[in-house]
Amino acid sequence: MATSKTKKPAPATSPAEAPIVSPTTVTLDALARELGPADGAFAARTYAGIPEEDLVAEGTRIDSQSLIDDAPHFVASARRILGSLSGSQRAKVRMPDALLPLLVAEAGRLQAMKRAHDAEATEAAGARAALEVQGRSAMRDGIGERDLCYDGLRNALGARRMARVDAVVGRADSPESLAKGLEALASFIEETRRADPAQDAQLLEDYGVGADCAASLRATAQRVRGVASVQVAAGRRVTQRALDLQDGRVAIVIEKILRAFRAARRVDGTILVPELNKAAWMFEARSGSAGKKAPPPGQKPPPAGSGAQGDAPPVPVTEETTPILGADG
Template identity: 85%
Template sequence: MATSKTRKPAPATSPAEAPIVSSTTVTLDALARELGPADGAFAARTYAGIPEEDLVAEGTRIDSQSLIDDVPQFVASARRILGSLSEAQRGKVRMPEALLPLLVAEAGRLQAMKRSHDAAATEVAGARAALEAQGRSAMRDGIAERDLCYDGLRNALGARRMARVDAVVGRADSPENLARGLEALAAFIDETRRADPLQDAKLLEDYGVGAECAATLRATAQRVRGTGSVQIDAGRRVTQRALDLQDGRVTVVIEKILRAFRSARRVDGTILVPELNKAAWMFEVRSGSSAKKASAGGDKPPAGGDKPPAGGDRPSAGGDRPSAGGDRPPAGGDKPMAGGDKPMAGGDKPPSGAGEAQGNAPPAQPATPPIPGAGG
């Protein structure tokens, strides 16, 4: 009897997963096409009231390329997080929709400015190198012509008559000094030829240091002086200050976006915060809230932690806390304890747990001031 074989059911196919987009495929240009142009009126409101000098100061703290590299993935991450939130969660991220397109537009402008700035810098460096090469060539030619002329004059006139030549030839430690020496030699040749046209003039011609040599010396001097005085015109369309200013504009928007997500995460811990890479350090030091105000009594917890000194029996700076046992007034005896001016019943013991920071509040986290205008 034939037995039928039972077929095993085919494994259930999992739904197709969304392709993971590589960070290399996220570009500012692609984001700009998806998000559209920035709202000009919103941009004006965003930067209104922020002094230009403050933006420049912020921009000088970070390299432009770090912002350019980080913004695409930062924006893509923010969009993914927003897309995963429920309507109620999305309401906790108090961030206008126009902020992401604004960041992409500002970062795109920064990228274009950086390219122009770098291209101009490369062009200037090339022009300066070429000019320096021309200057070195002119100096070599000038020194060679001077030495040939000097030796020719010595052969023509003799060593005794070279004292004046030695006095006027000068040094070759700069283009200007070399040019003056060449012109002085040319003047000496002309004067010598005029002073004795029959003897000296012919001797100078015999040794190749006559009228033609004087003309060559002057032409060489002009070339040496010319290459030494040429200045490179940078012609930069984008100055370093303009680049720093744009850096500052980008950091202001990043700060606003981070603050919106971090605020929402403090309310709902499941809400993620978009991450930065190269520029993260600049915003991590700002991530803590500003120093909390002191409690009603005016006391702040000791720096470095929320625990009192061992035993709770040391007075704080200023002597406004009781010593061990609580039965001695602060130094001077004429000021009440900070945080309360009435002793406990019995008057001889401080409240239970004396020395602890009020409410066990965490110490104020040190943080650098926020980016000017980013708190809007």
């Protein structure tokens, strides 16, 4: 007898439970093409009245790369949530349409600035490494020439006359001390030649420590000093301050978006909040019962008083951290 199998119905899935867009499936460039350019007048209104110093201070709280990495998924998540809402639900998310394109534009600018800043840092590090190699080479050459000169003088003048040389030759524990020792040897050679131009001067020439040697010692001393004095100029196309300022601009827009969704969620618990990953700790509000949450390793810690509130069902808020600058706009 055949047995019938009853097919179990698949569990119902609400629109709010649909899979979250993977952060690897969307980029800032793709979003910029889809959303179009930011509204310049709206951007000016958004940042009006916020002092630059306050933007910089806000930007120093978090690493630029965290904002860059989170922004595409955050925008995609916000768009997916908005697309799943009914008309009445969408009305509860009081956020202008121009805010998401503004975030994409500001995050895209931050990404370009970060790349330029990192490239400059890499270039400067390479230049410093090259200078170090040149410095070591100059020191080796200087020490080698000094030692050859010393032994040549000993052969030419004899051990008894080397006491003064020992006194002036110095050490080679720094470029400056080596340079001074080389110049002192050059001066000794020149003075010895002048004091006895007949015999000593000829002996010095016989052993290769005469006038040409003195000139070479001075030239080597100048090279040692020159390499040591060269400094690598810091890159100025994108300064750290400029990067922090742009971090602050991005952070303000993210906070405005989060505030709009969180306010809607407190009224309607089925409305989700867009997701952040690396930068989440910076934007987490706390209720009176929530504990503190430390930032992930390598992140700048939030100031005292910041805490955590995830996307769990809403609870009455009894205390909230100071908002990001401009978040009430």
